[in-house]
Amino acid sequence: MGQTTAEKIFAAHLRDEPFPGTKVLNLDRVFCHEITTPVAIADLEWRGKDRVFDAGKIKAVIDHVTPSKDSKTALQAKMLRDWAHRHQIKDFFDVGRNGVCHAIFPEKGYVRPGFTVIMGDSHTCTHGAFGAFAAGVGTTDLEVGILKGVCAFREPTTIRVNLTGILQPGVVAKDVILFVIGQLGVNGATDRVLEFHGPIVEAMSMDARMTLCNMAIEAGGTCGICQPDMTTVDYLWPFIQGEFASRDAALAEYRKWCADGDAVYEKVLTFDVSALEPQVTYGFKPDCVKPVREMAGTKVDQVYIGTCTNGRIEDLRQAAEVLKGRTIADSVRGIVSPATPKIFQEALNEGIIQIFMDAGFCVTNPTCGACLGMSNGVLAEGEVCASTSNRNFNGRMGKGGMVHLMSPASAAAAAVTGVITDARTL
Amino acid sequence: MKKTFGGPAIFLDRADINTDEIIPAKYLTEVTKEALTPYCLEDLKLEGFDPKGEELKRARVVVSRANFGCGSSREHAPWVFEVNDIHTIIAESYARIFRQNMFNCGMLAIELPAAEIQRLFDLEEAAAGRIEIEVHLDRQELVAQAAGRSESFRFEISPFDKALVQAGGWVEYADARY
Structure with a gap:
């Protein structure tokens, strides 16, 4: 067998x-x-x-x-x-x-x-x-x-x-x-x-x-x-x-x-994923998932790009693709944490860090930080974060905070508009 | 060190109670188990539940629904129960890492079918919350005492998990064997 x-x-x-x-x-x-x-x-x-x-x-x-x-x-x-x-x-x-x-x-x-x-x-x-x-x-x-x-x-x-x-x-x-x-x-x-x-x-x-x-x-x-x-x-x-x-x-x-x-x-x-659209979570469990389109317009206060899920060079490239030539909405704080020094260095060499900074992002050192509400971007009560991390439990990124999990491109799009956005519509 | 099991129970009526609710990540900066004591279930929002209340203080057993302890690998979740003298959890099912952490600490994560968990909840409701659960590990039986009623429940435990509890935990067991 x-x-x-x-x-x-x-x-x-x-x-x-x-x-x-x-x-x-x-x-x-x-x-x-x-x-x-x-x-x-x-x-x-x-x-x-x-x-x-x-x-x-x-x-x-x-x-x-x-x-x-x-x-x-x-x-x-x-x-x-x-x-x-x-x-x-x-x-x-x-x-x-x-x-x-x-x-x-x-x-x-x-x-x-x-x-x-x-x-x-x-x-x-x-x-x-x-x-x-x-x-x-x-x-x-x-x-x-x-x-x-x-x-x-x-x-x-x-x-x-x-x-x-x-x-x-x-x-x-x-x-x-x-x-x-x-x-x-x-x-x-x-x-x-x-x-x-x-x-x-x-x-x-x-x-x-x-x-x-x-x-x-x-x-x-x-x-x-x-x-x-x-x-x-x-x-x-x-x-x-x-x-x-x-x-x-x-x-x-x-x-x-x-x-x-x-x-x-x-x-x-x-699963034939040919018809799959960009996905996002709602609620406080990672299986509460729907197309980004259905959540479009939901206001976000912070955008977090990084973590063990999506802080690698390919992820930063996808986000930068969306951010290039754009600036983030006044109502939003953007935070990006390249997951390792090597990725940070590559992103520097490729001009990706420049794109993030021009867009208005705060670039932090590699760390788990805000993903589990420990540092570098903890949410206040009632705040909403569009995040490339992996867990949307109640209070995960800070007591009383709400997390919507999504791809780097979707997070970048939310940073630009200040609301959850299908990056393909920008 | 070998633990004692059973006693007054607190009932948490929701599935998927996760490790962030049991012990929020901001307390993971502690390097001793004892320092976690005041924070048990601090972020759990559940009708009628008060993480600072007398009911939790009195409890020696937690009864809950499916997928208890899902999320993080933090052993701080079993530890925060341990330092609050809660050595027994009874639920419909567990997340793998949480369940293993409980047995690794020499504590009990007992699984009962959904219908029997419901019987426990019914018993608790009838007794207006005053319920004690005895744990008889030798004969794999729970006895719930509430409002003059007594009901018993058989439970399964794998021989390995039982050996861990009897050894006092995985470090003791592994150290003697490998």
């Missing part, structure tokens, strides 16, 4: 099956940031077990609040920093070199097809874009991952999502995943992997695939997974060229992780 990608990865990493249905996996990567890791570090110290299983497989970044905004966040940063230095974790990214975890770790080539990855962050599912099994976990799982290099899972079943047709111009990965979440519901994929297939995914860049997989958790999914192909190899090539004789050889190796033709799925969903 054939296997899904997740089943192959589980089989290859199985360390123990203490009870039927519970699989303890060996981990290839344990990613850490300064919000969920310090408590794990403190607990390990308290237990007299301040050790790491493999400093080379652990990567750490300060990203949620950076540079630190107050004494408490400074302490969190210091705890992570001191720990990274103490254990010679050389892939640690501090102020000046740091970026949003789910953008900077892939950018450094740390995630490969077939890998197992955990992090104390729910959007860890992003890394499934590389054909890896990547799952968000809590601090205790993270702590055991750091100490022992293992994590226990109920083996998830897989829902295969076929995305077919041709996307209309101006419709992008964010619109597709918002639509899919609307179809699945916020717990439609709980304890399941979403395995994405079809010509729409095959045509997507790695940036777009990361956007797609990033939001698997918003349907409850453990991980979103794309099939490794030449796009994956091309993205990783600078990091893997020493390991393979050619790109074809790398592809042949990575294809091992693709789902078998006769793999068994819990469910197969096929």
Whole structure:
């Protein structure tokens, strides 16, 4: 019987099956940031077990609040920093070199097809874009991952999502995943992997695939997974060229992780997205989704472009395309946070930062910041934000604030007009 | 450390109660569990529910609907219950990470079918909110006591989750084994 990608990865990493249905996996990567890791570090110290299983497989970044905004966040940063230095974790990214975890770790080539990855962050599912099994976990799982290099899972079943047709111009990965979440519901994929297939995914860049997989958790999914192909190899090539004789050889190796033709799925969903329009959320759950057209005219106070969902170079290009030669409405504050220093640098070189600044945007350093209401653009009571992030929970970006999730182009259009706008109508 | 389970219950009548409602992100800058104590369910807006009220202070059990704990991976959500002596959640279903975090901390995230959750809510309504739920982990049974009535509910728990609770959590379990 054939296997899904997740089943192959589980089989290859199985360390123990203490009870039927519970699989303890060996981990290839344990990613850490300064919000969920310090408590794990403190607990390990308290237990007299301040050790790491493999400093080379652990990567750490300060990203949620950076540079630190107050004494408490400074302490969190210091705890992570001191720990990274103490254990010679050389892939640690501090102020000046740091970026949003789910953008900077892939950018450094740390995630490969077939890998197992955990992090104390729910959007860890992003890394499934590389054909890896990547799952968000809590601090205790993270702590055991750091100490022992293992994590226990109920083996998830897989829902295969076929995305077919041709996307209309101006419709992008964010619109597709918002639509899919609307179809699945916020717990439609709980304890399941979403395995994405079809010509729409095959045509997507790695940036777009990361956007797609990033939001698997918003349907409850453990991980979103794309099939490794030449796009994956091309993205990783600078990091893997020493390991393979050619790109074809790398592809042949990575294809091992693709789902078998006769793999068994819990469910197969096929969406022809040819007629899909730009999508936006309403209400306080990410499955409350409708076409931007139906929300057009809704006033916004702030526009936020960035995050682990849509802060990559392709996203900034799409927003800049809309903003070029335009200025944002007087009633709106525009904030853009390129997700990593490399993306920031590329955006500078391409003139994108200039376009944002000419339009009237505030350009901030790479950080998670406003997405979860921690810094750099927190909303006041009653304010509305058009955001490229991934979560629209009540109060997410600030108590009493309202968030509408959308694509970078849609967010840019809202900045120009001051109201929710289909960018294609500008 | 092994926990105790059961006691007075508070009922939260809504599906999809998320981690931002349980503990808002602005408190994630704390580096100890204890510092979270005053903020339990602070952003949950629900008719008749007061995050600063006596009912929550008294509660040792939370009963709710489907997809409890969805959203973020923050273990601060189970911790804020833990430091408020709420070691038992009973719901129709959970988000994966929240459920795992509960068991990893040696606490109980018990699932009951929708109809049985409804029976609990009915019982609570009949008793005007005064309801106590005993947890018998050994025989996998809950006993709800309200207004002189007593009803019991069988629950399923995977052997692994049970082992975590009996070990006191995942760190203890993993440390002894790997």
